[in-house]
Amino acid sequence: MNRVQKKAANLILSYLANNPMERLPAMLDLAEKLDRGNLHGPQIRTMREMLCTKGSVWNGFTERLFEEVEPRCVHKLLECFFINGSLEGSVKASEIAQQYECNVPWAILMDPTSACNLKCTGCWAAQYGGNNNLSYEMLDSVIRQGKEIGIHFYIFSGGEPLVRKRDIIRLCDAHPECYFFAFTNGTLVDEEFCKEIVRVANFTLAFSIEGDEESTDMRRGKGTYKHVIEAMSLMQSFRLPFGYSTCYHSKNTEKVGSDAFIDDMISRGCRFAWNFTYMPIGEGAPVDLLATAEQRIWMHKRIREIRDTKPIFALDFWNDGEYTEGCIAGGRRYLHINAAGDVEPCAFVHYSNVNIHDVSLLDALQSPIFKAYRNNQPFNGNHMRPCPLLDNPETLRKMVKESGARSTDMQAPENVDDLVSKTLSQSEKWAATADPIWTERERQLTEERVEIA
Secondary structure (H helix, E strand, O other), rough: OHHOOOOOOOHHHOOOOOOOOHHHHHHHHHHHEEEHOOOOOHHHHHHHHHOOOOHHHHHHHHHHHHHHHHHHHHHHHHHHHHHHHHHHEEEEEEEEHHHHHOOOOOOOOOOEEEEOOOOOOOOHHHHHOOOOOHHHHHHHHHHHHHHHHOOEEEOOOOOHHHHHHHHHHHHHHOOOOEEEEEEEEOOHHHHHHHHHHHHHHHEEEEEEOOEEEEEEHHOOOOOOOHHHHHHHHHHHHHHOEEEEEEEEEOOHHHOOOOHHHHHHHOOOEEEEEEEEEEOOOOOOOOHOOOOOHHHHHHHHHHHHHHHHOOEEEEOOOOOOHHHHHOOOOOOOOEEEOOOOOOOEOEOOOOOOOOEOOOOOOOHHHHOOHHHHHHHOOOOOOOOOOOOOOOHHHHHHHHHHHHHHHOOOOOOOOOOOOHHHHHHHHHHHHHHHHHHHHHHHHHHHHHHHHHHHH
């Protein structure tokens, strides 16, 4: 940013100090002026409509956020996400992507460790083994390299990332212009850690939960649900922002999408919800846990109902493909680095050509498997079928074989033919469900464009 733009950005942040709800329209006005090249015009206009409409769900959500969350945390969230990440970082990332003809992600997902104190059924991370760690120096190096190409958002998974919580806080201190996020089972959250999160202000958590106590403990082990609820209560007492992450599958989809569960999560202080569908990754992963086509379409509709009626920011990693124009992996919006350093296109696609210990981040983005993703995205003209593994398995098979990528599973390396055989049947059933819906939606949009013209 130049000096004038930086001054305007600082003015936006200063508006948070007093009467932020009244100054919200002025903040968005400035954001539009800072948006070089109109890269985020539609998003800013949508935010204006959602946040500034008195009495709307999202207006109420924003008001509660300012009232109930530590102001320093809200300030840092806006600074890192919207100014450093979206308004400034995206311009740099776009320039690098064009120069090197590669994807440059908005976020990097890293595993500080493969160690975990739980063993959840069907966990994609379990196949990595529990003996790998990325050193603090390597984590720091990835972030420094990422900032150079416009990346300001870093997510931690594992293993259980909070096994390395001291190093994570150290990274938050070292990179105050970035925002950090972790998926956690909640068992290692304590008062001292909450105080540290308040202090750095650029870190938040998503607690893994599978619905009610019975459903959560079924996959994650007896007593896990109670640990999560206790950790949420502690975070709420420190006025910290946090949310939940859930994996919906054939046995719990209706529970995690129910009013009772979502209202309970909101009452416990959750501000956002990540919804992932179960993926049969690794040797012995039960295929019968895959959500049916009927359950997936139900969740597709349900998430949209939640956004219209409940004060929580709900995301569906697969069913939101229509908003992201397909798959976001392969560096298009994010990539994954496992605890051994293998740079993978996705946390659910354990194949790689390179290791971050041997190459730069920019070199990894130009590796064969990442080029294959870039050349084939979107993987389907129907954005309700975005995923190369779940929805277009033949495409994944082709990309892995042509790129020469190797399996990164350390416990039991998985041949891509074996992997895609698990999802072929469900992908066909989902196509039969999703294609007519998408065709009708495109027809309606075409008619609307003709009427406007």
